[in-house]
Amino acid sequence: MSASIAATGRAVFSPLGGAAAPDGAAVAARSGESAVPDGAAVALNVGDTWLRPFEAGRMEALRCAEVPGLHRYCDTQGIAALLEAVVQKLRAQGARGAARETVLACAGATSGLACAVSALADPGESVLLLAPFWPLIRGVVRSQRATPVELPFFDRIATPGEATAALEAACPPGCVALYFSNPSNPTGRVLAPEMVEALADFARRRDLWILCDEVYEDYAFQGECVSAARFAPERTISAFSFSKAYGMAGNRCGYLLTPNASVCDGIHRASVHSAYHAPTAAQWAGLRALQSGADWLARARSFYRQAGEAAAAALKLPAPEGGCFLFFDVAARLDERGMTGFLEDCWQRGVLLAPGASSGQGYESWVRLCYTAVPPQEAEQAARRVAELL
Amino acid sequence: MSASIAATGRAVFSPLGGAAAPDGAAVAARSGESAVPDGAAVALNVGDTWLRPFEAGRMEALRCAEVPGLHRYCDTQGIAALLEAVVQKLRAQGARGAARETVLACAGATSGLACAVSALADPGESVLLLAPFWPLIRGVVRSQRATPVELPFFDRIATPGEATAALEAACPPGCVALYFSNPSNPTGRVLAPEMVEALADFARRRDLWILCDEVYEDYAFQGECVSAARFAPERTISAFSFSKAYGMAGNRCGYLLTPNASVCDGIHRASVHSAYHAPTAAQWAGLRALQSGADWLARARSFYRQAGEAAAAALKLPAPEGGCFLFFDVAARLDERGMTGFLEDCWQRGVLLAPGASSGQGYESWVRLCYTAVPPQEAEQAARRVAELL
Numbered sequence: 165m166s167a168s169i170a171a172t173g174r175a176v177f178s179p180l181g182g183a184a185a186p187d188g189a190a191v192a193a194r195s196g197e198s199a200v201p202d203g204a205a206v207a208l209n210v211g212d213t214w215l216r217p218f219e220a221g222r223m224e225a226l227r228c229a230e231v232p233g234l235h236r237y238c239d240t241q242g243i244a245a246l247l248e249a250v251v252q253k254l255r256a257q258g259a260r261g262a263a264r265e266t267v268l269a270c271a272g273a274t275s276g277l278a279c280a281v282s283a284l285a286d287p288g289e290s291v292l293l294l295a296p297f298w299p300l301i302r303g304v305v306r307s308q309r310a311t312p313v314e315l316p317f318f319d320r321i322a323t324p325g326e327a328t329a330a331l332e333a334a335c336p337p338g339c340v341a342l343y344f345s346n347p348s349n350p351t352g353r354v355l356a357p358e359m360v361e362a363l364a365d366f367a368r369r370r371d372l373w374i375l376c377d378e379v380y381e382d383y384a385f386q387g388e389c390v391s392a393a394r395f396a397p398e399r400t401i402s403a404f405s406f407s408k409a410y411g412m413a414g415n416r417c418g419y420l421l422t423p424n425a426s427v428c429d430g431i432h433r434a435s436v437h438s439a440y441h442a443p444t445a446a447q448w449a450g451l452r453a454l455q456s457g458a459d460w461l462a463r464a465r466s467f468y469r470q471a472g473e474a475a476a477a478a479l480k481l482p483a484p485e486g487g488c489f490l491f492f493d494v495a496a497r498l499d500e501r502g503m504t505g506f507l508e509d510c511w512q513r514g515v516l517l518a519p520g521a522s523s524g525q526g527y528e529s530w531v532r533l534c535y536t537a538v539p540p541q542e543a544e545q546a547a548r549r550v551a552e553l554l
Numbered sequence: 555m556s557a558s559i560a561a562t563g564r565a566v567f568s569p570l571g572g573a574a575a576p577d578g579a580a581v582a583a584r585s586g587e588s589a590v591p592d593g594a595a596v597a598l599n600v601g602d603t604w605l606r607p608f609e610a611g612r613m614e615a616l617r618c619a620e621v622p623g624l625h626r627y628c629d630t631q632g633i634a635a636l637l638e639a640v641v642q643k644l645r646a647q648g649a650r651g652a653a654r655e656t657v658l659a660c661a662g663a664t665s666g667l668a669c670a671v672s673a674l675a676d677p678g679e680s681v682l683l684l685a686p687f688w689p690l691i692r693g694v695v696r697s698q699r700a701t702p703v704e705l706p707f708f709d710r711i712a713t714p715g716e717a718t719a720a721l722e723a724a725c726p727p728g729c730v731a732l733y734f735s736n737p738s739n740p741t742g743r744v745l746a747p748e749m750v751e752a753l754a755d756f757a758r759r760r761d762l763w764i765l766c767d768e769v770y771e772d773y774a775f776q777g778e779c780v781s782a783a784r785f786a787p788e789r790t791i792s793a794f795s796f797s798k799a800y801g802m803a804g805n806r807c808g809y810l811l812t813p814n815a816s817v818c819d820g821i822h823r824a825s826v827h828s829a830y831h832a833p834t835a836a837q838w839a840g841l842r843a844l845q846s847g848a849d850w851l852a853r854a855r856s857f858y859r860q861a862g863e864a865a866a867a868a869l870k871l872p873a874p875e876g877g878c879f880l881f882f883d884v885a886a887r888l889d890e891r892g893m894t895g896f897l898e899d900c901w902q903r904g905v906l907l908a909p910g911a912s913s914g915q916g917y918e919s920w921v922r923l924c925y926t927a928v929p930p931q932e933a934e935q936a937a938r939r940v941a942e943l944l
Contacts, residue, residue, distance in 0.1 A: 212626055212627050213626075216625060217625050222618055222624075222625065223613040223614070223616045223617075223618075223624060223625070223835045224613070224614055224615075224616060225614070226613045226614060227613075227614045228606055228613075228614065233804065234613060234804065235606060235613070235801060235802050235803070235804045235805060236803055236804045237600060237602050237803045238804060271661055271665075271806065271833075272829070272830055274827070274829070274830045275661075275829055275830070278827060278828045282697065287677050287699055300826070300827060300830070303823070303827040304827045304828075306827075307672065307823075307827035307828065309677055309699060411625060412625050413625070413626055413627045414623065414624065414625045414626045414628060414833065414834030414835065415625060415833055415834070415835065416661065416806075416830065416831070416832075416834075433693070433697075434697055436693070437664070437690060437693040437694045437696075437697035438665055438697060439661055439662070439664070439665055439806065439828070439829060440662055440664045440665070440690070441806070442806075443661075443804065443805055443806045443836060444804030444805070444806075445613045445804065445835065445836075446833060446835075
């Protein structure tokens with residue numbers, strides 16, 4: 165772009181829906197585990213957790229004297245100990261293709277997925293997104309000059325047969341990849357194994373990569389949550405994150421499982437030229453999470469499940485099957501002010517929600533509520549305040 | 555890319571030249587400040603520092619109880635306190651355009667520059683690189699689907715008149731930006747203010763953005779180091795980093811100064827869709843560096859200057875004017891094994907160097923030596939061992 169043609173107007177950056185993520189500097193710490201401020205609106209628009217990381221996984225537990233090279237560059241693929249722990253974790257889950265040369269530490273799952281799109285999709289090629297989707301993915305695809313194609317799915321496709329028919333109808337020529345999150349952000353749905361198998365079969369038939377967003381894998385409350393890699397390991401790039409699972413969203417660290425070393429290399433190259441490498445300290449924190457975070461995780465899962473069930477009950481919705489969100493249609497409540505007015509009404513009642521439009525076309529009258537951003541009781545109270553508006 | 559066409563062969567990722575950056579897990583900590591291992595080869599191929607960050611800027615000094623939202627998402631532009639401190643720092647340096655809406659915290663200068671290229675260059679447009687250059691920039695430009703055009707400069711252009719003539723001859727149609735680092739990585743040259751002004755004038759005449767890599771601004775030992783923003787603030791994107799200045803390379807945090815809010819917004823959008831935001835803890839560490847890192851910086855500058863002078867003397871080179879590197883031609887010493895053989899000979903004498911080819915075409919017989927990666931005496935000894943080979 166010529167320097168004389170500056171971008172016009174302020175863009176809306178927040179994938180979180182209108183309001184930006186809360187600024188750390190503006191969030192007063194509360195005693196105990198919660199970092200939620202007193203007195204402010206309850207920010208359920210952000211996909212975050214109210215829990216602090218377990219003690220050994222906090223920055224203050226990473227000591228120069230104990231952690232070599234803590235503030236220095238590291239291997240751009242990831243520190244060896246983390247890669248090894250990731251391989252062990254994935255193999256224990258049944259991922260036989262997990263090996264030192266097929267996993268990549270990335271600067272958050274966002275960076276990992278952006279690098280995967282960069283490596284696997286040429287400009288103008290399409291990526292099929294199962295909607296409603298994680299609000300960032302559409303921009304991630306566009307930012308890599310590829311074309312997002314949206315397929316409404318999670319709220320309406322019930323059977324593998326319906327899935328295959330819908331995919332056949334929606335998948336354009338020049339499509340190179342299929343993206344979906346499971347458990348689903350924002351719907352909270354956990355896809356049944358036979359559904360994931362149908363997606364994998366379709367991808368194989370059409371020779372698509374599968375970008376399988378598994379950042380909520382640890383928060384499946386109902387049903388069996390399986391990876392597409394179980395059915396199509398030769399074409400699945402799985403994205404994982406320490407952000408959601410261990411309360412380390414600010415750390416910006418996740419990892420990818422790729423089908424083979426050459427795909428991993430291609431994504432690694434994109435990572436080197438955009439992030440250089442995942443933050444070193446965050447990788448050590450992630451390693452500690454894999455080594456000793458199990459108890460914290462079990463406790464968090466219990467909190468989150470309780471919060472999800474209570475918030476859903478308050479809103480007369482089915483309990484979420486997984487993830488951190490409720491996603492529901494408020495069309496009947498919208499007046500001439502549209503979604504903006506509804507979000508303002510929620511805000512006046514002290515609750516921030518995210519608009520559904522960022523999760524796909526056709527979801528303009530839906531909203532997303534993150535029930536893990538505050539302690540369960542606060543989430544339930546906030547859900548009640550929203551319910552009163554409906 | 556179709557899933558059936560996997561990338562072929564293992565790519566060479568390391569912009570550091572052949573050998574990867576040292577893996578934190580494999581580096582034994584030594585007592586005191588140095589994190590350099592005993593007994594291993596001296597890794598002068600990597601642009602890193604042997605010094606640990608000052609105490610208040612270490613991860614272990616960032617405590618949950620004191621730093622709100624330390625492990626959580628933050629404002630994707632950067633935490634407010636850091637942005638404010640950056641604005642104050644830049645204004646104190648004379649950057650009148652520095653304001654809350656024109657600065658962006660980024661996940662390292664690498665990410666910031668990648669996002670700037672993404673926002674400002676369309677696929678197929680060119681970016682003119684003054685060579686020899688920072689080894690990553692060529693791949694950064696290519697990764698964004700733009701075309702790098704190389705202009706040998708730092709080792710041969712002495713006057714503003716020569717610079718203008720060389721730029722006129724090299725700048726292709728469809729060029730949208732000019733990139734250079736000052737102090738220069740890898741040459742150690744500090745461009746005179748009138749040279750920077752000539753570059754800025756040329757950019758204005760050709761309506762180019764200027765990507766001004768200032769990550770070594772704190773390590774200018776001779777002459778006055780000025781930013782292109784002094785002469786062409788309306789088109790200069792300056793990249794800064796805490797990595798080099800404060801020994802925080804692993805943290806992955808830097809910042810950009812942009813010409814105006816709309817350019818900043820465009821780069822911010824690319825950042826959200828690739829990095830989401832700079833790591834939260836790293837931003838707090840960076841804030842502390844700006845608040846209380848001055849003494850550490852002065853001491854580091856003294857160490858680095860001493861190391862650079864001693865290493866240069868050992869190699870019979872002029873003392874570096876700034877930065878962290880020596881860059882010199884070893885053509886007379888190359889045998890039929892070429893650069894690989896020379897690097898192997900260095901390695902056998904316990905010194906790792908980076909090959910010049912990664913800094914530009916025409917520098918295949920040059921090598922880069924980072925004299926700040928180990929304590930000054932070790933750097934000098936390593937330089938002597940290299941000198942014995944010449």
